[in-house]
Amino acid sequence: MPPNLDSSRAASSQSLGAYLKSARSALGLSLRAVEERTGKAVTNGYLSQIESGTVTQPSPNMLYHLAQVYDLDYGDLLLRAGHRIPHSDDTAQRGILAGFPMNALEELTESERRELLEYIAFLRSRRASSSR
Amino acid sequence: MPPNLDSSRAASSQSLGAYLKSARSALGLSLRAVEERTGKAVTNGYLSQIESGTVTQPSPNMLYHLAQVYDLDYGDLLLRAGHRIPHSDDTAQRGILAGFPMNALEELTESERRELLEYIAFLRSRRASSSR
DNA sequence: GCGCAATGCTTGCTCGACTAAGCAGACTCG
DNA sequence: CGAGTCTGCTTAGTCGAGCAAGCATTGCGC
Known part of the structure; x- marks a missing residue:
């Protein structure tokens, strides 16, 4: 369960790294374990950069992979990274799978x-x- | 409402530029007029690159501004640009079967x-x- | 004709996401 | 004591988004 579902007005950009880091340690995963579980989509070095704040605005795709591994809310991560998320109504998203x-x-x-x-x-x- | 709501089976990457171009000409706006209406968020030169396919994956923020000006569905634009959009109803869950x-x-x-x-x-x- | 503004478009550049490869330190096992 | 592996972390480099500034062309009024 995502610890935070609030979503409207997230805790701005500053906390993304720390948030992801705590999520990872909560699961007891190493940087390389996460890299593995994302199918190499997120490399350990890059994840380290995100957590340390060297990279502040990872692409939606990266965030999606992390949301999957950590079981966090993808939209929430988008907001924390400073991305806008679509206004929820319906949205298609059909052919993706x-x-x-x-x-x-x-x-x-x-x-x-x-x-x-x-x-x-x-x-x-x-x-x-x-x-x- | 967005002129095109088809969207199931989004034509993904290739059509974004053409889609935006037709949307613009439908409104009879020039590149610089759009730039103006986005508050300089999207410059005319850059918009030209998007429409011509030189730039294939504009950031969510750029797409948001364009969606505003053209009155298009933001989520749809995200999909056409190849971004994942959050499953709004509840949680990521969906990604794990x-x-x-x-x-x-x-x-x-x-x-x-x-x-x-x-x-x-x-x-x-x-x-x-x-x-x- | 001559300007001159507006059009679409290109081009050199900056900057930041992202990669690949490595680093030093901590730990285990022989 | 190594030798091996695992940890987090750094860093040189690539790639592409996005910008500023220009280009050539068209069309207008003078």
């Missing part, structure tokens, strides 16, 4: 899920080494 | 996704053969 048969995942056990994540990480790392 | 961070799936390519499905099939078959 690229057509993937999600029910295929539901039956998996914990350990299987973990294996799967490792496999995804493998896919990602394989691609990372080839392109770019 | 059965304890599985779906965000891990989103960046995969078609072929990778297919590989992944095969791997899931393998997990399932392995379990089936053991017992249960």
